[in-house]
Amino acid sequence: MSRSEPMALSEQWFDQERLRQREYAVVEFWSLRCEASRIMAPVVSEVAEHFDGRLPVFKVNADDNPRMVSKFRVPLVSYLILLCYGEPIARFA
Numbered sequence: 635m636s637r638s639e640p641m642a643l644s645e646q647w648f649d650q651e652r653l654r655q656r657e658y659a660v661v662e663f664w665s666l667r668c669e670a671s672r673i674m675a676p677v678v679s680e681v682a683e684h685f686d687g688r689l690p691v692f693k694v695n696a697d698d699n700p701r702m703v704s705k706f707r708v709p710l711v712s713y714l715i716l717l718c719y720g721e722p723i724a725r726f727a
Contacts, residue, residue, distance in 0.1 A: 638679075638682050638683035638686040639679060639682055639683075640662065640678050640679060640682045640691040640692060640693045641690070641691070641692050641693070642692070642693055642694075642695070643661060643692035643693060643694050644694075644698070644699060645699050645701055645702045648702065648720070655719070656690055656717075656719070656720075657718060657719065658689055658690075658716065658717065658718055659689070659690045659691070659692060659716075659717045660678075660681065660689060660690070660691045660692070660714060660715070660716055660717075661691075661692045661693075661694055661706075661714070661715045661717060662674065662678045662691070662692070662693050662694065662712060662713070662714050663694045663696045663702075663703060663706070663708045663711050663712065663713045663714075663715070664693055664694070664695060664696060664711050664712050665695065665696045665697050665711045665712075666695075666697065667697070668711045668712060670710075670711065670712040671711055671712040673712075674712040678691060678693065678714075696708065696711045706722060709727070710727060712727075713725070713726070713727055714726040714727075
């Protein structure tokens with residue numbers, strides 16, 4: 635996987651403070667069962683490629699990380715959140 639691909643993010647990784655140390659990051663909550671997630675996948679990859687090295691882009695499998703879905707109050711998938719030091723500052727559906 636190149637740096638320009640979105641990186642998978644799990645609850646454990648987030649809880650280890652790694653994401654909270656980043657000034658800004660984009661996180662997409664997705665699901666294998668979701669048509670919108672399949673449609674958004676190339677868009678999220680393009681964002682990761684465009685901002686390569688300047689803005690990290692992560693993907694969270696909502697089915698595998700229900701506590702993160704609850705913690706970030708994700709109402710649906712595919713859902714994007716812009717984080718600043720681990721705190722949501724913008725949301726996009």
